[in-house]
Amino acid sequence: MEYRKIGNSDLELSAITFGAWAAGGWMWGGTERKDAIDAIKKSYDEGVTSIDTAPIYGQGESEEIVAEAIQGMGRDKVQILTKYGMRWDLAKGDFAMKSKNNQGQDIDVYKYAGKESIIKECEDSLRRLKTDYIDLYQIHWPDSTTPIQESMEAVAQLIKEGKVRYAGVCNYSAEQVKEASNYIDIVSDQVPYSMVKREIEKELVPYSIENSKSIIAYSPLERGLLTGKMKPGHEFAEGDHRAGLYFFKDENLKRVDAFLNKIKPLAEDKNATLAQLVLRWTIDQPGITVALAGARNAEQSVQNANAIHIKLSQEEIDFISTELNKLELVK
Template sequence: MKRQLGSSDIQVTPITMGAWAIGGFMWGGNEEKDSIEAIEAYIDHGVTSIDTAPIYGFGYSEELVGKAIKNYDRSKLQILTKFGMIWDAEKGDFAFEGKDNHGQLRKVYRYGGYETALRDVEASLKRLQTDYIDLIQLHWPDTTTPIDETMRAMEKMMQDGKVKAVGVCNYNAAQLKEAEQTIKLQSNQVPYSMLKRDIETAVVPYAIENNLSIIAYSPMERGLLTGKYQSSDALAADDHRTNYFKRFDFDKVATLTDKLAALAAEYQATTAQLVLAWTFHQPAVAAALAGARNAKQAAENAKAMDIQLKPEDLARIGEWIDTI
């Protein structure tokens, strides 16, 4: 069931919990009890890999993960987190600004400097209430810091026993090649879905050639591919998807999700489960991230791991999405 992450000893579940939404920030808030129950439901249904980051709720997502995993055998869980998005200093590339869960305006920067990276991983360990991280990832490229400096920071984390494996997020093929002159990367976490397939041109071929795993985020396009949303009108004003969804043609997406729903029924699955299964059936993809804000959603997402798509159905889906 689990997939090896690159050439490392880390194995992750093909469905991995994406813990962005439970941080509340940019997702219209959250309920702590529901979030912890979602994590527990995932683990209880076989999803033992959890992907979080400091910026998700400005540390809150990591804190929730730390609380939720206390009653489980840590050695059977895979905790993935990140560094490189800071809000306590003006360094690196400005990313965005927004209000945190307490209403305080924060300016966020992409910064992968050596000392800051080491400091940030220590803070993550405390919030997660663990003494090691299975996979540490640079959250975004930082044009103000040489790639080799950031890679040396991750090398130091491994030497100190703070992390077991290292990866990056949102890297293109050229950046991956440069980074691997300093350290062997095990993964690249990138956006990938039926509606966003640009990584297939260069990133996926690089990953296959260099034994690097793809961790796909937003495989359901933040809920759009479930067929649940016919427009962005029903979303909360502070939900980032209000603007995000505007980039898509809702009529074309609806045609696709109708076809997916019919095929999903043949597998006795939901559209969302089929979309997740399609994602982790793609070349080089070790895991598809799936968020959940309550136990019911987590249990439903976990069921996608049981789906084994037939080659002919993968081909059919390929034909459908080529028309989008």
């Protein structure tokens, strides 16, 4: 595995980090707890020491699964990344969405990052994770109802108390990262980035490189789209949020499939799957420090971890990028 320094901190994360959203089941059509725990354990055996989770994933279930999976590993051997600022048990802040919990009950989700809420959320996460500190604590989404200063000063207090090691953000623009950095050392921004979603290359990537901030890329496989396993006519399980996303329209599945077929020989040449080739390309992009890869079972998590062993020459990266630039998706 490769381990990469986050921002100017002494925190090092595995370049492929385990993304535990799907493990929590919420919005992914449920989860098998035993499989999720096994997936985390097996990826750890492959050198994936970093795990990204959040309270909202399964309304606490993902964090509990992470806690169970890392028991006995030695707390200093793993890096726990979690988040704050999405409440399903409090109607305050920016309304985010109507959803259902894993029991099928209706819930309203709010983006809220007021000071008292962050302090409470941290205590709840520490309890669920069965730990006394969080390595990287990240605001999940911007909250327009709370000043950035208030949120960041709350995290600064948690760092002072030893409950959090480093502060990160998620889904922040370069401008927002800049503002947050006035109040606390922001070491990372976790944002969506994949072969078919590259908007951050315009502003956030240059800003991050210039200011020594790390980018943690989530959904690098675009929720399974770039694995090559999804064909036109794909049926999603009930409760799977992907069913409503434009990426998964039949026409786009067809176009992505054609692109993947062009780069498939390169994957085969390296004895790799398409998903592994895509993950390697992602962490080789300028400014991208870490890619989050989710898995529902051990086989998937081991495959994701092994993407690290692929080596791409500049010529091969350029070939992939050239083919990628010809791909246009319909919205």
